[in-house]
Amino acid sequence: MVKIPIAASTPYEVTLGHSDSWMSNVSYWKDRSAIWVVTDETVNRLHGEAFHSQLHRFAEQIVWSVVEPGDGSKSLQTIERLVEQGLREGCDRHTLIIAFGGGMVGDLAGFLASVFMRGVPYIQVPTTVLAHDSAVGGKVAVNHPLAKNAIGAFYQPLGVHYNVSRLETLTPLEVRSGLGELIKHAYLSRHVLESSFEVDLFKALESEMDWVTWLAKGIDVKRTVVEQDEREQGIRAWLNFGHTFGHALESVETYRLPHGEAILYGMVFAFLLSGDVQRAASLKKWMDEQDVTPVDWKPFDAYLEKMTHDKKNRKGVIRFVLLRDEVVIEPVQIDRLQATFEKMKEWWT
Numbered sequence: 141m142v143k144i145p146i147a148a149s150t151p152y153e154v155t156l157g158h159s160d161s162w163m164s165n166v167s168y169w170k171d172r173s174a175i176w177v178v179t180d181e182t183v184n185r186l187h188g189e190a191f192h193s194q195l196h197r198f199a200e201q202i203v204w205s206v207v208e209p210g211d212g213s214k215s216l217q218t219i220e221r222l223v224e225q226g227l228r229e230g231c232d233r234h235t236l237i238i239a240f241g242g243g244m245v246g247d248l249a250g251f252l253a254s255v256f257m258r259g260v261p262y263i264q265v266p267t268t269v270l271a272h273d274s275a276v277g278g279k280v281a282v283n284h285p286l287a288k289n290a291i292g293a294f295y296q297p298l299g300v301h302y303n304v305s306r307l308e309t310l311t312p313l314e315v316r317s318g319l320g321e322l323i324k325h326a327y328l329s330r331h332v333l334e335s336s337f338e339v340d341l342f343k344a345l346e347s348e349m350d351w352v353t354w355l356a357k358g359i360d361v362k363r364t365v366v367e368q369d370e371r372e373q374g375i376r377a378w379l380n381f382g383h384t385f386g387h388a389l390e391s392v393e394t395y396r397l398p399h400g401e402a403i404l405y406g407m408v409f410a411f412l413l414s415g416d417v418q419r420a421a422s423l424k425k426w427m428d429e430q431d432v433t434p435v436d437w438k439p440f441d442a443y444l445e446k447m448t449h450d451k452k453n454r455k456g457v458i459r460f461v462l463l464r465d466e467v468v469i470e471p472v473q474i475d476r477l478q479a480t481f482e483k484m485k486e487w488w489t
């Protein structure tokens with residue numbers, strides 16, 4: 141088992157292994173009134189029973205909440221329904237919430253933990269590749285119809301525990317989506333860690349992945365960044381590399397493209413803006429080989445409107461995270477954005 145300590149304001153540990161042996165080595169279960177698992181229908185169908193049967197050793201009462209898969213469940217309405225269930229089934233301040241699923245469940249259950257009874261402890265048991273990113277760092281949120289993740293908090297878990305054998309049931313689409321964030325961490329590694337794992341990751345992707353090793357490397361990048369800037373006052377914004385165009389694309393495509401795939405396109409865009417045509421072209425080549433979902437390109441203005449609402453902007457100026465010799469967050473003029481957009485369209489049509 142690999143263990144990664146996270147020195148956040150409340151420190152915790154991430155573990156990665158091929159089983160749930162972490163359960164016997166943690167102190168979370170002591171004096172719990174109940175354990176409250178939040179999951180989605182797909183994860184519940186594939187892994188719910190096995191997980192449930194292991195939890196019985198640790199609490200007399202297990203509350204089990206299942207929501208519909210997909211970001212539509214990340215809403216205040218779901219929170220209200222969950223709170224009602226929790227109250228009816230006797231959850232209180234001594235209840236431990238477990239987020240059992242991908243990034244959607246992690247954000248939802250983490251937000252629930254941050255507001256239920258003014259805050260109860262929670263842990264993350266991630267079941268997607270993408271969640272190596274979302275489960276670490278303590279950002280929890282639900283969506284508002286006007287903006288994704290608009291209602292949220294910084295709320296650190298007591299721990300994050302990956303059993304990578306659960307990743308075997310992911311669809312190729314969900315694996316690719318998760319790889320989007322892992323590849324982002326690989327690009328950032330040369331700026332954040334002592335050595336880059338970019339080249340090694342692309343080599344490893346040619347054969348079967350050793351998820352414990354590679355997710356641990358991605359988590360190490362995230363750990364290093366959030367330990368320096370837990371509340372996104374500075375360097376944590378680097379993690380938005382690829383997200384300015386990626387989020388715009390995701391939104392114009394009305395979420396037909398999963399998050400990580402949109403970020404892959406977003407990183408090609410950002411490399412072109414950075415003047416790094418070589419990295420842009422080699423990422424595009426890899427994406428084409430992986431059959432990444434094709435984009436139904438719309439006129440530039442549709443994307444511009446979405447980019448105008450990006451959180452990194454200041455006074456209406458669109459700002460991008462760019463990777464040059466150093467990481468820079470740079471204002472970009474509209475004519476440069478349009479030229480880059482036309483290049484992307486030309487490459488993919």
Ligand SMILES: NC(=O)c1ccc[n+]([C@@H]2O[C@H](COP(=O)([O-])OP(=O)(O)OC[C@H]3O[C@@H](n4cnc5c(N)ncnc54)[C@H](O)[C@@H]3O)[C@@H](O)[C@H]2O)c1
Binds near residue numbers: 180241269278
């Ligand atoms: N908090 C953060 O820092 C942060 C960072 C990045 C993304 N996010 C959020 O994460 C979410 C995206 O994460 P995601 O891609 O993990 O989404 P997800 O949780 O919606 O999972 C994607 C799909 O995979 C299914 N699934 C999950 N585990 C499975 C398994 N083991 N086998 C088969 N199917 C499985 C789910 O049911 C779902 O249909 C978004 O809501 C995004 O906003 C949060």
